[in-house]
Amino acid sequence: MSDKQTKTSKQKYAEVAYYPGCALEGSGHAYNRSTKALGKALGLKLKEVDNWNCCGAMEVKNIDPKLQTYLSSRVMSIAANKMNMDVVMAPCNGCYHNLKRAEWDLENEDKSKEVVGQLSQKAGHETYQAGQVETIHALDWIKDAIGEEGLKERVKNSLKDVKIANYYGCMYTRPRHIFPEKDAGPGTESTSKPHFMDDLLAAAGAENVDFPLKTACCGGAHTLSDSDTSTRLVANILQTAEAAGAEVIATECPTCHSGLEMHQIRAAKTLGIKTHVKIIYFTQLLGMALGLKPRAVGLQENVSDSFAFVKEKGLT
Amino acid sequence: MNDAAGQSLAEIGGRLQRLMEQPPDPADATELLALGEGVLEHWVRAKGREPTRDEREGFRLLALHRQGADKDPSFNACRETCRELAYHYNLLTLESDHEDSAQRARMMALVANHLYLFISGKMETEQLGEFCCSSKPLRTGLTGGVDGGRSAQ
Numbered sequence: 044m045s046d047k048q049t050k051t052s053k054q055k056y057a058e059v060a061y062y063p064g065c066a067l068e069g070s071g072h073a074y075n076r077s078t079k080a081l082g083k084a085l086g087l088k089l090k091e092v093d094n095w096n097c098c099g100a101m102e103v104k105n106i107d108p109k110l111q112t113y114l115s116s117r118v119m120s121i122a123a124n125k126m127n128m129d130v131v132m133a134p135c136n137g138c139y140h141n142l143k144r145a146e147w148d149l150e151n152e153d154k155s156k157e158v159v160g161q162l163s164q165k166a167g168h169e170t171y172q173a174g175q176v177e178t179i180h181a182l183d184w185i186k187d188a189i190g191e192e193g194l195k196e197r198v199k200n201s202l203k204d205v206k207i208a209n210y211y212g213c214m215y216t217r218p219r220h221i222f223p224e225k226d227a228g229p230g231t232e233s234t235s236k237p238h239f240m241d242d243l244l245a246a247a248g249a250e251n252v253d254f255p256l257k258t259a260c261c262g263g264a265h266t267l268s269d270s271d272t273s274t275r276l277v278a279n280i281l282q283t284a285e286a287a288g289a290e291v292i293a294t295e296c297p298t299c300h301s302g303l304e305m306h307q308i309r310a311a312k313t314l315g316i317k318t319h320v321k322i323i324y325f326t327q328l329l330g331m332a333l334g335l336k337p338r339a340v341g342l343q344e345n346v347s348d349s350f351a352f353v354k355e356k357g358l359t
Numbered sequence: 360m361n362d363a364a365g366q367s368l369a370e371i372g373g374r375l376q377r378l379m380e381q382p383p384d385p386a387d388a389t390e391l392l393a394l395g396e397g398v399l400e401h402w403v404r405a406k407g408r409e410p411t412r413d414e415r416e417g418f419r420l421l422a423l424h425r426q427g428a429d430k431d432p433s434f435n436a437c438r439e440t441c442r443e444l445a446y447h448y449n450l451l452t453l454e455s456d457h458e459d460s461a462q463r464a465r466m467m468a469l470v471a472n473h474l475y476l477f478i479s480g481k482m483e484t485e486q487l488g489e490f491c492c493s494s495k496p497l498r499t500g501l502t503g504g505v506d507g508g509r510s511a512q
Contacts, residue, residue: 213436235439255443255470260436260477272480279476283469 050129056179056188059130060122061089064098064138071135071297073341077326078134078181080340084333085189085197092122092131098141108148109158115145116159119178120171134181134326136296140214140221142178147221149173180215181326182239182295183232191246199334200358201248207328208254208289208320209240210280212299216258240295240325247332252287256280263302274313277306281318290352293325300324304346321349331358363397368479371397375472383465388451391464391471392420395444398471398478399423405482406431418445437477443470 067075082089095118097103099111119142122128133139148155150173163170179187185194216222216234225232232239237258241251261280262273281303284292294300303322310316323345330340337343337353353359363371371394378387396419400410403426415421424441428434447467451460 217435218432235442253466255447255466256440256473258439259473260440262480272476272484275476276473276480279469279473283466283473286465286469 052187053190055130055177056087056132056184058088058090058128059132059179059184060126060128060176061091062095062098062118062122062131062133062138062142063091064095064133064135065100066135066137066297070301073344074134074297074300074324074326076339076341076344077324077330080335081185081326081330081333084330084335085185085193087184087188089132090126090128092118093125094121098133098138099145100137100141104141104144109155110162111141112145112148112155113159113162115141116149116171117163117166117168118142119145119176120163120169123171123175124169129176131176131178132181132184133178134295135298136180136212136214137298139178139180143221145171146173146178180295182215182243185243185329186239191242194243194246194329194332198247198332200332202244202328202332202356202358203248203250205249205328205356206252206288206290207244207249207293208252208284208287208291209237209244209257209293209325210254210284210299210303211237211240211257212263212294212296213258213260215296240293244293244325244328247329249328252284252289254284254287254289256283261299261302261306263298270309271313273302274306274309277303278310278314278316278318281307281310281320282316284320285318289320291321291323291328291349293323293328295325301346307347321352322347323349363393363400366397368398368401368475368482371401372475372479375468375475379465379468379472383461383468385451385455385460385464387464388448388467391467392418392444392448395441395471395474396420396423398475399427399441402427402434402478402481416445418448420445434481437474440470440474440477444474 063075079089097114098118099114103114104111119131122131131142133142149159149171160170216225216237219234222234225234245251259280260276262276292303294303300322307318307322327340327342331337331353337350337359342349342353375394378391399420400423403410403423408426411422411426412419413422415425420441424438444467447463447470450463451467
């Protein structure tokens with residue numbers, strides 16, 4: 044049995060290849076900062092993928108899906124073949140989704156294997172083979188490497204008075220077939236009612252509200268081409284969170300996060316729908332629960348201003 | 360059951376708005392479910408099909424969603440919203456005197472409204488949901504389609 048097979052998730056996830064993707068270097072920088080700070084506070088190591096490239100995001104994928112498979116496979120190839128890593132952790136739902144999708148394609152589609160082989164050869168790097176690395180989300184990373192009990196032991200500022208609606212967005216769970224590890228019995232993530240973020244924030248003391256739009260469409264990809272639809276969908280998500288009693292919407296995707304923040308402002312201006320629910324990355328919330336200062340988790344980089352709120356909750 | 364048949368999409372949206380503005384009433388559950396079905400019927404008809412009268416897991420709503428998602432994987436972007444609507448209907452009708460009934464009715468109205476917003480958005484921009492959830496290629500590109508429509512799952 045190889046070392047790879049004998050390692051537990053806890054051991055495997057203690058040091059992972061980190062694939063931030065483009066959003067975390069731009070509009071989602073607060074997520075990047077807070078993910079790194081959280082990992083450091085928990086004693087987990089992140090080794091950024093060398094010379095990483097775009098995952099193919101949504102633009103390439105929708106024009107030439109196999110080119111997206113190749114782009115995502117290159118990231119995994121570098122992690123596996125150049126860095127000798129077992130696990131790639133992608134905090135962005137889009138990146139995570141695309142790497143999982145590429146994995147599925149390479150496992151199941153001969154044409155994808157052929158195209159990826161040709162392009163890899165042309166680009167001069169080893170061809171990624173399905174199964175060489177395991178791609179995980181930041182939620183899997185914390186859940187499996189530390190777990191709820193491990194988090195509870197480390198909490199310095201409990202989130203006990205914070206009421207949270209957890210918003211997972213679409214690409215963390217859809218389409219189901221690219222996430223074979225989900226819906227696999229007790230302890231695994233659910234694609235219809237995801238709960239990993241709820242579990243982690245509850246371990247840090249938060250009160251999760253019953254939020255029925257956890258994976259509902261926010262019109263994210265249409266935010267520029269059809270802003271009105273996006274604004275209406277986001278406004279309904281924000282109003283539903285508030286109606287559920289939430290003070291905060293916790294996010295785990297830079298696209299969801301910036302969409303909620305931007306359309307919260309736009310909904311007030313164009314629809315007259317004013318909402319006050321705060322929008323904060325789960326990594327920022329967990330970081331503050333572990334005693335990190337708001338600035339250390341990038342709260343100042345969010346568009347929405349949550350400083351007064353976190354101060355009121357004793358998280359500063 | 361109240362029937363939303365014959366109501367335009369805008370009329371359904373207007374009715375949902377009024378239901379959300381008034382104090383939540385658990386007795387609205389049946390109408391909210393019917394409005395959800397009415398919204399889905401508009402989508403199915405817009406695709407040139409006759410809305411099914413079948414049920415799935417005891418709900419016509421879920422059968423209509425299934426029909427709407429046929430050959431259109433992006434429609435799965437509203438799958439969980441439909442299931443939440445059915446779930447809230449069950450909560451309200453099976454536990455009608457529960458202390459949380461008014462809150463549940465309020466949430467059901469917001470969920471029904473989300474379904475309405477998604478589908479009315481999709482009636483204007485059909486690609487809503489295709490760019491992300493379903494990963495449906497906008498065109499086949501140089502290297503062809505990717506998974507033979509499996510994204511529909």
